[in-house]
Structures are given as C-alpha cells and as structure tokens.
Amino acid sequence: MSIHFHEDLGIFHLQSERSSYVIELVRGVYPAHAYWGRRIRDHRIGGLLERRGRASFSLDSLPQEYPGYGSGDFRQPAYQVQLANGTTVTEAEYVRHRIYSGKPKLISIDFGIRSKGTKQPGPSSPRTARKRCCITSVS
Structure with a gap:
C-alpha cells in the first residue's frame, strides 16, 4: 500500500x-x-x-x-x-x-479479563481468560 x-x-x-x-x-x-x-x-x-x-x-x-x-x-x-x-x-x-515508511512494529501485550459475576481473580486464576492485544508503537 x-x-x-x-x-x-x-x-x-x-x-x-x-x-x-x-x-x-x-x-x-x-x-x-x-x-x-x-x-x-x-x-x-x-x-x-x-x-x-x-x-x-x-x-x-x-x-x-x-x-x-x-x-x-x-x-x-x-x-x-x-x-x-x-x-x-x-x-x-x-x-x-x-x-512513515513501512509498517510500524506492533507490541504484543497479554491481559486478563474477569469472568462476569466473579470476584476479582488473580493473574493465575482459572476464571481469568487470557487475551492478546497488539498496540502500534508510534513515537
């Protein structure tokens, strides 16, 4: 493009x-x-x-x-x-x-999503779904 x-x-x-x-x-x-x-x-x-x-x-x-x-x-x-x-x-x-010339590098971030109706789970809780998100790095 x-x-x-x-x-x-x-x-x-x-x-x-x-x-x-x-x-x-x-x-x-x-x-x-x-x-x-x-x-x-x-x-x-x-x-x-x-x-x-x-x-x-x-x-x-x-x-x-x-x-x-x-x-x-x-x-x-x-x-x-x-x-x-x-x-x-x-x-x-x-x-x-x-x-910009070319495509900016994407930074990958893992974050947890709390299940509906649950107490705030910790990072290792089985009730926390792991999602991956990419953010464009632009200065």
Whole structure:
C-alpha cells in the first residue's frame, strides 16, 4: 500500500494494488471523503469531491471523515466528548501529519479479563481468560 500527500491540492491518496481511497482537506482543515473505489492514477485525483447542497460552506453537507458533535453537522458524530466547561460541542481540525515508511512494529501485550459475576481473580486464576492485544508503537 502506498500513501501520497499532494500538498498543493490538500489531498491524501491511499493506494492498494486494486483500490484507491482519497481524502481532501477542505479549507485546509476539514478532512472530507472524496473517493473510494477502483485504483486511480494520481493525475486524476483533483476535483473528486463533489460539493452538494447549499451554495455556502456547511459542515452539514460535507462528507467529513471524522465528524464531531454540535458544530453545524447534524448527522451522527464519530465521537462526542464533554469538555471541562461542560460543553459537548467540538470541531476537530487537521493540523499536520507524518507518513512513515513501512509498517510500524506492533507490541504484543497479554491481559486478563474477569469472568462476569466473579470476584476479582488473580493473574493465575482459572476464571481469568487470557487475551492478546497488539498496540502500534508510534513515537
């Protein structure tokens, strides 16, 4: 898989052997879904995002990659948090990115899961199911 960022267009282009996924930074800060489908060449990625709806800019009509809650987009949010002042209105904006060469190393961690309705079992308890989890190591 390859990842390309076209700074002049504000476009991320993710390519696999047979498919492409394109994200466009609208107004430089709002990641929007522009394309997903059969693989396309880089020279064809400009202008893929189709603007619909109102003549003026609106987050409600933008196909956001990760929409927040209460900031003009009235669809189901991808996340909702409550800030220290009690508000739940958030608007995530793109700041920067880094593309890594290759795949990050995964760190494997074992942890126990308590069986429902049991007392807190110790690590060697037969009632504790052992699970394995992988975490991406990113600095």
